[in-house]
Amino acid sequence: MNDLQAPRTRLLVIEDDAPIRRFLRIALASGGHEVTEAERGRQGIELAATSAPDGIVLDLGLPDMDGKAVIAAIREWSRVPILVLSVRDRETEKIAALDAGADDYVTKPFAVGELLARLRALLRSRLDRGSEPVEHVLGPLSINLANRTVRADGREVKLTRKEFDVLALLARHPGRLVSHGQFLTTVWGPAHVNDTHYLRIAIGHIRDKLGDDAANPRFIITEPGVGYRLREG
Known part of the structure; x- marks a missing residue:
């Protein structure tokens, strides 16, 4: 071939x-x-x-x-x-x-x-x-990058476009810190690199929809003042 x-x-x-x-x-x-x-x-x-x-x-x-x-x-x-x-x-x-x-x-x-x-x-x-996987499965959380779908605990989770983009960026680096600047530059654009409230609001909405608790997180872990990371399966 x-x-x-x-x-x-x-x-x-x-x-x-x-x-x-x-x-x-x-x-x-x-x-x-x-x-x-x-x-x-x-x-x-x-x-x-x-x-x-x-x-x-x-x-x-x-x-x-x-x-x-x-x-x-x-x-x-x-x-x-x-x-x-x-x-x-x-x-x-x-x-x-x-x-x-x-x-x-x-x-x-x-x-x-x-x-x-x-x-x-x-x-x-x-x-x-080696190529990147299309679907990331982290315990009860699955994120499909090809069809932009998310499932948590067996149920489909409806995210907005920006919310999905934030979660997708985390999914590509499970267990690794993604900084505020990386999120804002990638998802909102370089002009918004200092608009951390955009990210904070999006993370809050994602946690609510996933049934995640910021104080005792199953999925998204906050690194205060630096960024976020996705807990590995």
Whole structure:
């Protein structure tokens, strides 16, 4: 079986130019990939956290934030392969993007064949490292990242989009501390990095819906002044 016959992989394209997004969607589909699109950096960070892409194609010149900041935000919690696709061809830009955590850099204009080959190489590397599970089961709590469903003690739990995004970020790192800044940057965007009350309210609602007690938590543990972590099964 060659690479083009392999199971379809999910790619997230973060690009503000609609014609380029359309071109990439067609080109990547021809290479056997399913494509999710974001036209802004903050939206891209949210989708990276919640849609579990196998790889990311990222433009640096986004309308709300620089692509290098997007890379840095994603790298706080994920090792998903990131390929930068940018018109910026200066060596300093390439070095800065790679230092921020990008895995590869392709300049525009680009050849589709080369782009697909570079993506295949990055995705092979990801498979070698092992992919992230779609469903996280932690004792009586299960979180399915693909269909965005949550069950606790055998019952379905209805969460808002933001509440699910918060819980999904915790689920990707069971037992590990996720800081206030990581939550706020990833779920609400870099402009809200100091709005800790957003996070506090969301955590409170999630606990209520899960039947969790902050004083004696079964699921979400508070690290005062720092962040939260999800108790391992």
